[in-house]
Amino acid sequence: MYGSYKIMRMSHLFVPTLKEEPAEAVITSHKLMIRAALIRKLAAGLYSYLPLGLKVFKKVENIIREEMDKAGAQEFSLPILTPAELWQETQRWDVFGPELMRIRDRQDHDFALGPTHEEVFTDIVRQEISSYKQLPVNFYQIKTKFRDEIRPRFGVMRCREFTMKDAYSFDIDEKGLDRSYKAMRKAYENIFKRCGLNTVIVQADVGAMGGTQSEEFMVVSDVGEEVLVLCPSCGYAANLEKAESRDGTRPAKSEKIAKMAEVDTPDVKTIEDLTGFFKTAPGKFIKTIICLSDGNPIAVLARGDIEINETKLKNAVQSRQLELADEKTIEKVTKAPVGFAGPVGLKNIMIYADESVKGIVNGITGANKKDRHLKNVNLDRDYKVDKFIDVRKAAEGDLCAKCSKKLSFKRGIEVGHIFKLGLKYTKSMDVKFLDKDQKEKLPIMGCYGIGVDRTVAAIIEQSSDQDGIIWPITVAPFEIIIIALNVNEKKVKDISEKLYHNLSRSFQVLFEDRDLSPGFKFKDADLIGCPIKIIISEKNLQNDQVEVKTRRTRKVESVPLKDLETKIKELIDNEYKSFQV
RNA sequence: CGGGAUGUGGCGCAGCUUGGUUUAGCGCGCUUGCCUUGGGAGCAAGAGGUCGCGGGUUCGAGUCCCGCCAUCCCGACCA
The missing domain is CATH 3.30.930.10 (Bira Bifunctional Protein; Domain 2)
Structure with a gap:
C-alpha cells in the first residue's frame, strides 16, 4: 500500500461517469475508461487523464x-x-x-x-x-x-x-x-x-x-494489434514477424516426373485464378514474387499455398529496404506482364526460394510470357535456385519448428x-x-x-465485466468504497462518516456520500471498480452490522461493526497477496 | 495515403431517401419544487441547438449538389 491518501468523497471528487457507451469507442477498455471517467479525448490520439484515471x-x-x-x-x-x-x-x-x-x-x-x-x-x-x-x-x-x-x-x-x-x-x-x-x-x-x-x-x-x-x-487479447504464434506443447512463443514454423500439410503422393510443357492461360494470374483453371490445389504452384531489395530486383519463390513473411525475407536477403517491385520492373525482369512470372529461364537476377519449394514435383508456374504458364516444372532440371531461405509466414495448421506439434495463433x-x-x-x-x-x-x-x-x-x-472495471487491488484508484445508502438518515450518515475517517487511516477509501438513489450509487461503484465495497444501510445498522462485498467475486457478507476493521484488513491483505512477487 | 462510415443541445440517437406540418424532435443528463431511498426512482415546471465549416441550387435547405474539416473502423505503416 502506498502513502497516505487524501480524504475523498464522491460528492467532491470529479468523476463524470457515463451511463451510455460513447460512440467513438469500440473496444472494452476504451469504452470503460471513458464511462468510468478515467480519461477524456482531446483530439485523435490525445487523451486527458481525469483524477480517477x-x-x-x-x-x-x-x-x-x-x-x-x-x-x-x-x-x-x-x-x-x-x-x-x-x-x-x-x-x-x-x-x-x-x-x-x-x-x-x-x-x-x-x-x-x-x-x-x-x-x-x-x-x-x-x-x-x-x-x-x-x-x-x-x-x-x-x-x-x-x-x-x-x-x-x-x-x-x-x-x-x-x-x-x-x-x-x-x-x-x-x-x-x-x-x-x-x-x-x-x-x-x-x-x-x-x-x-x-x-x-x-x-x-x-x-x-x-x-x-x-x-x-x-x-x-482479441483486440491486440499483433499476432502471436504459440506452441501449447513446448512453450515456443514468437510474434508473427519472427515465428518459425513447419509445414503441416501431408506430403503429396509420389509422382513420376513429367515433361515440362507450356499451357495457354489467358488472363489467369493469381493463385486463385490458377487453382480454378488447373483444378489443382494451391500447393502445386510455384509462386514467383519480384521484389526490390535496396533498389535491386530479386526473385523470391514460394509454394502457392504459403504466404511470404516480409520481415523474414528482409532479414534473409539482408536488405535495408524491401518492397514489392513495381509493374515496370516486373515487366523488365520477366519480359511479361504482371502475373506470369516464373523461375524457368529467369536471368540476371538472384533467385531465392523458400524451403517449401523443394517438395514441389511437376509444379505449375508462370512462363514469363503473356498468358502462358508452364506445367510439370521441376527443380534443378528446369530451373535453379541461388539460395534457399526460410520466408514462410506461419499460418493456421503449421507445426512448431521445435517440437512439431500444432501451433496456436492468438x-x-x-x-x-x-x-x-x-x-x-x-x-x-x-x-x-x-x-x-x-x-x-x-x-x-x-x-x-x-x-x-x-x-x-x-x-x-483483462479484468472487467458487464457492470464495469474490476481493478486488481494493486492498481485500483481506491481500495475501498464506502456507500452510505441513505445519507439523509442521521444514523447511517454518522456511522458512515466515522467508519470513513477510521478506515482512511489505514486504507485508501472513497466515500460515496451523495444524496442519490441506491441503484445509482451501486452502478457507479461497479463501473469504477474498487475491489471492496462497504454498504451501510439503516436495516443492517439495527443489528450493528454493515455489508462487505468484493467486486471480483460479488461475495457479500454481513459484518458486525466491531469486527469490521479486522475483516477489511484480512480481505485487503489477501487481495494483495495474490499479486505479490 | 487507399477503402468504408459518421458529424443534429453535455452524452446517446431520430429526422435527410421524397426540400415547405419543424416553431428541429426523443431518451439520458442538467436546473427548480414536491416526493422517494437495496441496483442508474416518480410527478410537475424549466434551461439548453446559427443541424461540423464554406460555397452553390431553390421562392424556401438539417434535408439536394460541390469543396473542406473532424472523428471512428478496415488496410497500408509501426527500431
Whole structure:
C-alpha cells in the first residue's frame, strides 16, 4: 500500500461517469475508461487523464518505478524537446520519417519531440563515462513520448502522445549485457504480475537496428494489434514477424516426373485464378514474387499455398529496404506482364526460394510470357535456385519448428519490449570507455520499454465485466468504497462518516456520500471498480452490522461493526497477496 | 495515403431517401419544487441547438449538389 491518501468523497471528487457507451469507442477498455471517467479525448490520439484515471496511472507508474529501482536501474528525467543534431548523428532524423514530431524554434533550429530516448541517454554516457569502473549502468525514465502515428487507435492503446518507461543499459561486454537483459526481463515479469496482468513473453524480430535478441511482453487479447504464434506443447512463443514454423500439410503422393510443357492461360494470374483453371490445389504452384531489395530486383519463390513473411525475407536477403517491385520492373525482369512470372529461364537476377519449394514435383508456374504458364516444372532440371531461405509466414495448421506439434495463433497487446541493442548507438555516436586492458571500447547497449497507458488499458481488457472495471487491488484508484445508502438518515450518515475517517487511516477509501438513489450509487461503484465495497444501510445498522462485498467475486457478507476493521484488513491483505512477487 | 462510415443541445440517437406540418424532435443528463431511498426512482415546471465549416441550387435547405474539416473502423505503416 502506498502513502497516505487524501480524504475523498464522491460528492467532491470529479468523476463524470457515463451511463451510455460513447460512440467513438469500440473496444472494452476504451469504452470503460471513458464511462468510468478515467480519461477524456482531446483530439485523435490525445487523451486527458481525469483524477480517477490519474490515480490508476500513478499506481502503475509506481509499480514500474519500484521494480526498476529494485533491479538497480536509476531514474532520470530528460527533456522531451531534443535537438535535431543528436538525431542526425544516428541517421534517425531521416530514418524515423514522418512519425518523428518536429518543431522549429524562433532561431530556426530544428528539434524533435522525443519518440524514444536512445540518443539522449547515450549522449549522457558519452560525456560522463570514460572508464570500465563506471560500468555497467542502467538508466531509465518514465516520460511522455510523441509519435505521429499513422493511425491512432483504440483510445489510449495507440496514441500520438503517451507515457513510456524507457530504460537503457550500458555494459562492458556481451556477458554484462546478458546480465542486464535478464535483470530487466525479471523486473518486467514482476511489474506485470503486480499489475495483475497475465503476460506471455514472445520472441520478436530485432529489426533494422541490428540487435541480437528481442522479446515482447504480450497480453493475450482479441483486440491486440499483433499476432502471436504459440506452441501449447513446448512453450515456443514468437510474434508473427519472427515465428518459425513447419509445414503441416501431408506430403503429396509420389509422382513420376513429367515433361515440362507450356499451357495457354489467358488472363489467369493469381493463385486463385490458377487453382480454378488447373483444378489443382494451391500447393502445386510455384509462386514467383519480384521484389526490390535496396533498389535491386530479386526473385523470391514460394509454394502457392504459403504466404511470404516480409520481415523474414528482409532479414534473409539482408536488405535495408524491401518492397514489392513495381509493374515496370516486373515487366523488365520477366519480359511479361504482371502475373506470369516464373523461375524457368529467369536471368540476371538472384533467385531465392523458400524451403517449401523443394517438395514441389511437376509444379505449375508462370512462363514469363503473356498468358502462358508452364506445367510439370521441376527443380534443378528446369530451373535453379541461388539460395534457399526460410520466408514462410506461419499460418493456421503449421507445426512448431521445435517440437512439431500444432501451433496456436492468438492476438496480443504489446505492453513491454526488451531488446539487446548492441553497438548501434554507441558506435554511431562514438561513445568510448577505457577498459581494464587499457584499450578503448564501445559500451554495449540494451533497451527496455513499457507502455504505461497501454498497460492500464490492457488491465481493463483483462479484468472487467458487464457492470464495469474490476481493478486488481494493486492498481485500483481506491481500495475501498464506502456507500452510505441513505445519507439523509442521521444514523447511517454518522456511522458512515466515522467508519470513513477510521478506515482512511489505514486504507485508501472513497466515500460515496451523495444524496442519490441506491441503484445509482451501486452502478457507479461497479463501473469504477474498487475491489471492496462497504454498504451501510439503516436495516443492517439495527443489528450493528454493515455489508462487505468484493467486486471480483460479488461475495457479500454481513459484518458486525466491531469486527469490521479486522475483516477489511484480512480481505485487503489477501487481495494483495495474490499479486505479490 | 487507399477503402468504408459518421458529424443534429453535455452524452446517446431520430429526422435527410421524397426540400415547405419543424416553431428541429426523443431518451439520458442538467436546473427548480414536491416526493422517494437495496441496483442508474416518480410527478410537475424549466434551461439548453446559427443541424461540423464554406460555397452553390431553390421562392424556401438539417434535408439536394460541390469543396473542406473532424472523428471512428478496415488496410497500408509501426527500431
